[in-house]
Amino acid sequence: MEITLLWVLCVAMIGLGLLGTVLPVLPGTLLIWGGIVLGAWIDDFSRVSATTVAVISVLAVLAWALDYVAGLMGAQKAGASKQALIGAALGTVVGLFMGLVGVLFMPLVGAAVGEYLARKDEARAMKVGLATWIGMMVGLIAKVVIACVMVGVFVAALVL
Secondary structure, three states: OOOHHHHHHHHHHHHHHHHHHOOOOOOOHHHHHHHHHHHHHHOOOOOHHHHHHHHHHHHHHHHHHHHHHHHHHHHHHHHOOOOHHHHHHHHHHHHHHHHHHHHHHHHHHHHOOOOOHHOOHHHHHHHHHHHHHHHHHHHHHHHHHHHHHHHHHHHHHOOO
């Protein structure tokens, strides 16, 4: 019974983690990683080895880093001001309270407003906002792909 509950917790953590890769309210990569480590531990690392967990850990760090760096890279590529970066961060926080649409588009709005306040140039503000948003979307897609690879490696180690 105890082992069954631990496996249910493992699967629940991984499932919530997958949701968290697109919903910033949940720490997606961390939940997936935790569920995988729990699954490996339950099985005493016999099917999911410490080496496999190490590979998955590297993927988790990569996904986490991409999540934060991609939006900044998009903003920097467009020559964003410090205010645009702050605006994108504030837009992300505000977007959390507005559902999926807010999460997806408030960083764009925040970056554009921040850039406009810094330079009073509407066209540049829109360019920076769009570049920040594209960077964030690329990061999000990369994070989802890496998360799926993490789960795939775990499942393959369990099954094979």
